[in-house]
Amino acid sequence: MDALNIIPAELDHLVITVPDLESGVAAVEESTGVRAVPGGSHPGRGTANFLLGLAPTGWPKGAHTYLEILGPDPQQEPPADGTLPLDAHLATEPTLQTWAIHPPAFLAKIAAANTAGIDFGEVQDMARDTAEGDRLEWRLTARSPLPREGAQPFLIDWGESVHPAEAALPALELLEFRVESPEPESALQVLEVLGAGDTTVVEGSDRRLRARLRGPDGVLEF
Template sequence: MLDHLVYATPELDRTVEELAGRGIALSPGGPHPGLGTRNHLAALGGSAFLEVIGPDPEQPDPATPRPFGVDELTAPRLVTWAIQVPDLDTALDRARALGHEPGDAVPMSRRRPDGVLLAWRLAFPPDNEGGLVPFVIGWGDTPHPSRTAAPGTSLLSLRGEHPDPQRLGRVLAALGAELEVTEAAEPALVAELATASGTVVLR
């Protein structure tokens, strides 16, 4: 099940303002301690949300590169997506049994602006095929971010472009994920969103 989309940017405040101008309201999510990033969120309907993530100027430069290739970005980009599973370890074992390496589970946490601590576990694949292979996330008992994310936006469609859709389809099947993928020269993830100001396409 789709958990969230990740829209990464080299300048978070500017991108949040730009998206607001296009009709996408975002609420502050919070910093990721030690990673040098923070995020803003928009609910997309159901238990899905849009995460806009970028450098956090209030944190020192991290010891390792910021996640999602933030340090290399020159413009905002829809970099990947996440699927939510009820049992992360079981989902990872199933993917490996079906021939896909989903990565190891890593615990993470951040504190919301209201002080509530969110804690979750996720696994990043060693190769996400240009963002088309989702990472897997399990929230456990923590409150899901979609509950407090800014309303007003809904996801109309999510699709992918890839040089080898059939091979990618086998990887997605190992994860129990579904994504319409068409053949293209370069990988791309494309989301169509409905907002108060009309339709917005992120890629």
């Protein structure tokens, strides 16, 4: 198997930020032939999301993660300072903004990151209602601006909530995922502390994420 097709085992989800949810969802559908479904609103934070399941190449059959399309919620007033979660307010086009991992020992990884001097921001509690009316509650690490321009993942712990990818989501195949960095060795050291040391990291002029997603009508690349 090509090393670039090894998807990190603790990948929870990828986040695409868009300036407008309706047009962002339509753009993904146009490229892949698959339409995302409503996830829910983030009360008081000014955002809402749409979701697609992801079936990563090389993962065991039945294993899955998901794609979050995040943008301003037209049913909410934006926050007073104009800042949206995950720096979604900066999006001018659909952008693979950041990614989440779900290490099994969430608090232990937080402690390890603190010891190693890794700036992950702070741990926040969050919640939203799904389109079906179920309540999801989780905690995650959050920092704005995003650490390492989003190339450093945030950590998430779903607690007792049902993971969003366990819903019957329309899905794309995740063909490839990698991190690019002008300092790949340093980036990989951080990922190893956080619990994603199996991530493919390659040298690039800027810090950014790369992914290829395939649906029945085509491949979407970031």
